[in-house]
Structure formats: structure tokens, C-alpha cells
Amino acid sequence: MKKDLSIYIHIPFCDHKCIYCDFYSVITLEKVDSYLKNLLTEINFWAEKYKEQFEVKTIFFGGGTPSFMSPEYLGEILSEIKTKFFVSNDCEITMETNPGTVDKAKMIGFKAAGINRVSIGVQSFQPDELKFLTRIHDRKQAETTVLNTVEAGIENISIDLIFNLPGQTKSQWRRNLEAALSLPIKHISPYSLILERGTILNKMVLDGKVELQDADYDADLYDLTIDFLSKNGFEQYEVSNFCLPGYKCNHNLAYWRYKEYLSFGTSGHSFIGNKRWWNFSALTFYEQAVQTKGFAVSGEEELTEKQMEDEFIMLMLRSEGLDPDQLKKRFNSLWFEQNKVFLDELISNGFLAGENNFIKFTPKGYAVCDEILSKMY
Ligand code: SF4
Structure with missing residues (x-):
């Protein structure tokens, strides 16, 4: 499929x-x-x-x-x-x-x-x-x-x-x-x-x-x-x-949702599997690279499983919320168990709403989500 x-x-x-x-x-x-x-x-x-x-x-x-x-x-x-x-x-x-x-x-x-x-x-x-x-x-x-x-x-x-x-x-x-x-x-x-x-x-x-x-x-x-x-x-x-x-x-x-994407053109970033790469930003470099090689990658990185898990958690928390089953299925993660005390504190202070372990920022939490995420990481 x-x-x-x-x-x-x-x-x-x-x-x-x-x-x-x-x-x-x-x-x-x-x-x-x-x-x-x-x-x-x-x-x-x-x-x-x-x-x-x-x-x-x-x-x-x-x-x-x-x-x-x-x-x-x-x-x-x-x-x-x-x-x-x-x-x-x-x-x-x-x-x-x-x-x-x-x-x-x-x-x-x-x-x-x-x-x-x-x-x-x-x-x-x-x-x-x-x-x-x-x-x-x-x-x-x-x-x-x-x-x-x-x-x-x-x-x-x-x-x-x-x-x-x-x-x-x-x-x-x-x-x-x-x-x-x-x-x-x-x-x-x-x-x-x-x-x-x-x-x-x-x-x-x-x-x-x-x-x-x-x-x-x-x-x-x-x-x-x-x-x-x-x-x-x-x-x-x-x-x-x-x-x-x-x-x-x-x-x-x-x-x-941390799905895969390809980007074309100057400064485009792509993400497939555990690899991320990015194109030249400057038009001249981009054009020279495509004309000689067919692509214009100027840099790339390979992500570890841990980096991917962290990025997944941050992206989901900033958007629709984090589902523990999904996290476990994708990364075999113990993150919920390891962060239980901190998460419970955020829930009781009204920054996160939790239901059946699914957690999502409240409007109050969205307002300070970058601070909360930087405390987490
Ligand atoms: S220069 Fe203005 S119009 Fe062009 S991308 Fe930036 S914000 Fe948009």
C-alpha cells in the first residue's frame, strides 16, 4: 500500500x-x-x-x-x-x-x-x-x-x-x-x-x-x-x-502529524523516512545545481529514533494533541509514563486538557506552549 x-x-x-x-x-x-x-x-x-x-x-x-x-x-x-x-x-x-x-x-x-x-x-x-x-x-x-x-x-x-x-x-x-x-x-x-x-x-x-x-x-x-x-x-x-x-x-x-513530504524549488525542505534535506536558497545556486545534477540539495541530516520521537511529540502537542496509543505504536515510547508527574501538573493548572490520557493544549496552554515545550526538552 x-x-x-x-x-x-x-x-x-x-x-x-x-x-x-x-x-x-x-x-x-x-x-x-x-x-x-x-x-x-x-x-x-x-x-x-x-x-x-x-x-x-x-x-x-x-x-x-x-x-x-x-x-x-x-x-x-x-x-x-x-x-x-x-x-x-x-x-x-x-x-x-x-x-x-x-x-x-x-x-x-x-x-x-x-x-x-x-x-x-x-x-x-x-x-x-x-x-x-x-x-x-x-x-x-x-x-x-x-x-x-x-x-x-x-x-x-x-x-x-x-x-x-x-x-x-x-x-x-x-x-x-x-x-x-x-x-x-x-x-x-x-x-x-x-x-x-x-x-x-x-x-x-x-x-x-x-x-x-x-x-x-x-x-x-x-x-x-x-x-x-x-x-x-x-x-x-x-x-x-x-x-x-x-x-x-x-x-x-x-x-x-509528522508525515513525509517532498519540496521543490529554492529553500525547500524534504522529509522521507528518517532523512531530512534542504535545497539551496539562492536562486543562482539552485539553478546551477539542478542543471548539473537534476536536484539542488545543499544539506541533509539523518534523524535518530529519539530525535524523531521528540519532534513528533512537539508537533502533535502544538497542534491537535497527543494520543498515547499512536505514540506507542510509532515509537514504542514510554514518554507518557516518564512524564506523568509533569503532565498531571500541567493538567491541574489548566494548561493541558487530558482525556483517556489523550492530551491537548487548552487556550491558556497554547498561549505559553513554547515555554512549556522548552521546559520539557
Ligand atoms: S516579500 Fe511580502 S509578498 Fe513576498 S513572500 Fe515576503 S511577505 Fe510575502
């Missing part, structure tokens, strides 16, 4: 660089065509090696800005994957989208190319916040993109929002959540603004031009988010992911 596989494709092209972003992306388009050729070569290389073992259950176009490309561009990649791998009929195929890069006709083209889930980088609905984040769109374009997606026949829509922007009040953030839920979306990923090294925002903070709000305020906004979304029917199934019933992102679930 074939195992489940997820495929990620990185499209590194963007219209411009946002001040907070540390994803690998370039703002020149001269390599768009050669990148497509290299992606197809890379897909062929890995398909020859792994095709027989797997059935592809999810495909995710991330970036960069995949919606900056034409529907034919993504369509060609999808058709290569469908020709070279076994792809399940109900495969979830997600495209990250930026408002301002796609109109209704283009979205209809993406649907025809095979996209059936769209994740839209809205980030905020307020003009001053969008300006601060240097996004290229305004509120109207964000709303229109959601409505165009529905009209194109794609109803599985997620949006990303960023909270704890400098000076953002609780009512401003609440207005963003209200604006999001006034739209026909099924999924929402609210992220706290994170200062990444090497970004323009990082330099602005170091130069004293921008002042970030503190961690306690961030926690208050996060609590408000959980409370607001749960009262409006959205289930939290990971630290930063909420959805209406039946609309969890299967691609992300595959990562959190």
Missing part, C-alpha cells in the same frame, strides 16, 4: 520585498522561465526515486508570491506532478495568494489549472497598518480577492492576519478580526509580528525608528484572538490556525 505524501513548491518571486519578511524571495522576474524548467527537472528527479512508494495527498504552492505567476505557469507544474507521481483524486491543492496580484479572470484560470484551496495574505484591513507593513494592496483589494475566489468556484479560503503591530490597540485588532469574519472564509491564521534577523524591520527597530510592543501585550492580543474566534465558531487546531468545521488545512496537518 502506498504511503501519503505532501508536496511543497516554492515560488520565490515577489512584486517587492515587505519590511518584515525573511522568506527567500526575489523581486526581479528575469529567471521566471528558467525557474520553471528547473522545477520540472527537479520534479522528475525525485519522482523517479519515490513515485512507487507514495500517493500525493496535498500540494502547496508557497513563496514568494505564487499568484504573481500565470495560471498556465502553475498549471504546467501541476500537470508534471500529476504525470510523474500518483496524485489522489481528492488532493488538496493550495496556492498562497497576495491581493493585488490576481483578479477574477486570473483566479478562474487558477481554478481551471487545479487549485482548490487559496490562502490569502491579507495581514490587515486597516490602511495605516498595511502601509506600515509595506503591503501592495488595500482593504478593498483584499475583500475583492476573497469574493473573486468564491466566484471562481473555490470556497476553501484561508486568510493570514498579523497582530501586535507597533501601536496597535486591542480595538484595532478586534476590528481586523471582525472584518475577516464578515467575509466568506473558512480558515484563518493570525500570527504575531515576529522580528526576524536580516529584515528591513529589524534594522528599523535597531535604529530606534520603530518600537515593538511587549510580550505581555502580545499575549493579551492572542487571548483576545482565541476568545473571539472560538465564540464565532472557529476551532483552534494549532497555535496559529483556526477553522470552521471540516476546513483544517490538510497540508499543514501532514507536517504536524
Whole structure:
């Protein structure tokens, strides 16, 4: 029987660089065509090696800005994957989208190319916040993109929002959540603004031009988010992911359930068996490697059984919760027995909810889950 596989494709092209972003992306388009050729070569290389073992259950176009490309561009990649791998009929195929890069006709083209889930980088609905984040769109374009997606026949829509922007009040953030839920979306990923090294925002903070709000305020906004979304029917199934019933992102679930995945394109990470490897980030190195070898791996590691068990526990705890039977079956693990005292303490303090030994973070626990996990490990 074939195992489940997820495929990620990185499209590194963007219209411009946002001040907070540390994803690998370039703002020149001269390599768009050669990148497509290299992606197809890379897909062929890995398909020859792994095709027989797997059935592809999810495909995710991330970036960069995949919606900056034409529907034919993504369509060609999808058709290569469908020709070279076994792809399940109900495969979830997600495209990250930026408002301002796609109109209704283009979205209809993406649907025809095979996209059936769209994740839209809205980030905020307020003009001053969008300006601060240097996004290229305004509120109207964000709303229109959601409505165009529905009209194109794609109803599985997620949006990303960023909270704890400098000076953002609780009512401003609440207005963003209200604006999001006034739209026909099924999924929402609210992220706290994170200062990444090497970004323009990082330099602005170091130069004293921008002042970030503190961690306690961030926690208050996060609590408000959980409370607001749960009262409006959205289930939290990971630290930063909420959805209406039946609309969890299967691609992300595959990562959190520690399933196997292949990634194509610059900076893509893959995980098969006990091996993890990653591609060159820089476009030039990526292209040179694919043209000479057919693949672009820049590093790899072999995981021990213990490392895999630890990663599995952390990923499951951060998302849907941890099932002792599953853990025992997969790793023959004694983790529950060894951590009983600590786990009981977390349950009695309201950070974890436990039922038949199955444990899951409560909303209070999600707010401090990184601290709890770092205590555990
Ligand atoms: S559009 Fe997205 S990937 Fe591109 S620079 Fe902005 S945040 Fe980063």
C-alpha cells in the first residue's frame, strides 16, 4: 500500500520585498522561465526515486508570491506532478495568494489549472497598518480577492492576519478580526509580528525608528484572538490556525502529524523516512545545481529514533494533541509514563486538557506552549 505524501513548491518571486519578511524571495522576474524548467527537472528527479512508494495527498504552492505567476505557469507544474507521481483524486491543492496580484479572470484560470484551496495574505484591513507593513494592496483589494475566489468556484479560503503591530490597540485588532469574519472564509491564521534577523524591520527597530510592543501585550492580543474566534465558531487546531468545521488545512496537518513530504524549488525542505534535506536558497545556486545534477540539495541530516520521537511529540502537542496509543505504536515510547508527574501538573493548572490520557493544549496552554515545550526538552 502506498504511503501519503505532501508536496511543497516554492515560488520565490515577489512584486517587492515587505519590511518584515525573511522568506527567500526575489523581486526581479528575469529567471521566471528558467525557474520553471528547473522545477520540472527537479520534479522528475525525485519522482523517479519515490513515485512507487507514495500517493500525493496535498500540494502547496508557497513563496514568494505564487499568484504573481500565470495560471498556465502553475498549471504546467501541476500537470508534471500529476504525470510523474500518483496524485489522489481528492488532493488538496493550495496556492498562497497576495491581493493585488490576481483578479477574477486570473483566479478562474487558477481554478481551471487545479487549485482548490487559496490562502490569502491579507495581514490587515486597516490602511495605516498595511502601509506600515509595506503591503501592495488595500482593504478593498483584499475583500475583492476573497469574493473573486468564491466566484471562481473555490470556497476553501484561508486568510493570514498579523497582530501586535507597533501601536496597535486591542480595538484595532478586534476590528481586523471582525472584518475577516464578515467575509466568506473558512480558515484563518493570525500570527504575531515576529522580528526576524536580516529584515528591513529589524534594522528599523535597531535604529530606534520603530518600537515593538511587549510580550505581555502580545499575549493579551492572542487571548483576545482565541476568545473571539472560538465564540464565532472557529476551532483552534494549532497555535496559529483556526477553522470552521471540516476546513483544517490538510497540508499543514501532514507536517504536524509528522508525515513525509517532498519540496521543490529554492529553500525547500524534504522529509522521507528518517532523512531530512534542504535545497539551496539562492536562486543562482539552485539553478546551477539542478542543471548539473537534476536536484539542488545543499544539506541533509539523518534523524535518530529519539530525535524523531521528540519532534513528533512537539508537533502533535502544538497542534491537535497527543494520543498515547499512536505514540506507542510509532515509537514504542514510554514518554507518557516518564512524564506523568509533569503532565498531571500541567493538567491541574489548566494548561493541558487530558482525556483517556489523550492530551491537548487548552487556550491558556497554547498561549505559553513554547515555554512549556522548552521546559520539557
Ligand atoms: S509578498 Fe510575502 S513572500 Fe513576498 S516579500 Fe511580502 S511577505 Fe515576503
